Amino acid sequence: MKRLSDERAKILFEKLNKYIGTNVTQLIDRPDGTYCFRELRDRVYYVSERILKLSECFSGKQLVSVGTCFGKFSKTNKLKFHITALYYLAPYAQHKVWVKPSFEQQYLYGNxxxxxxLARITENAAQYQGVVVYSMSDLPLGFGVLARSTTDCKTADPLTAVCYHQSDLGEYIRAEDTLF
Incomplete structure (x- = not known):
């Protein structure tokens, strides 16, 4: 596992800032130890420094993964968060969207x-702001990007997209054939 280059670290922290704002420091300095981000085969992993030291005795070819995969860099150097990052980012999310129970399944199908x-939305969210999508029972369902600001949502047509889908918990089932 190698350290992220300066360019990729900047891309990662800008993306994290889009979803959780200044709470990025709470991801790194946690009560149970210090965590860091490492890269292996274009994937970004979130791992404790204690586990990272233990993994140094393995070569890169022997190592499949260490820690939690937060996302993957594309060939154009864009970062896409994986759904495995949801439970680490959801508690720190600054902007949230709650979907109605009748629409949860549609969202989990990738719509x-x-x-x-839309059931609720946090106030003062700007357009293209990263959000965490929740069910009405406060279960995080996935990531999204607001298509409209909070004030624009109030006057929007009922069929207008309010939040663009990024990733969701349904990816596990939809990608079941390709994972194994």
Whole structure:
């Protein structure tokens, strides 16, 4: 596992800032130890420094993964968060969207959230702001990007997309054939 280059570290922290803002420091300095981000085969892993030291005795070819995969860099050097990062980012999310119970399944199938499926939204969220999508029972379902600001959502048409789908918990089932 190698350290992220300066360019990739900048991309990662900008993306984290889009979803959790200044709470990035709480991801790194946790009560149970210090955590860091490492890269292996274009994937970004979130791992404690204690486990990282233990993994140094393995070569890169022997190592499959260490820690939690947060995302993958594409060939154009863009970072896409994996759903495995959801439970680490959800407690620190600054902007949230709650979907109606009747729309949860549609979201988990990979659809965008229209205004008619929107139950609640945090105040003062800007357009293209990263959000965590929740069910009404406060279960994190996935990541999204707001298509409209909070004020624009109030006057939008019921079929207008309010939140663009990024990733969701349903990916495990949809990608079941390709994972193994």
């Amino acid at each position: 965008n959230v229209p205004k008619s499926g």
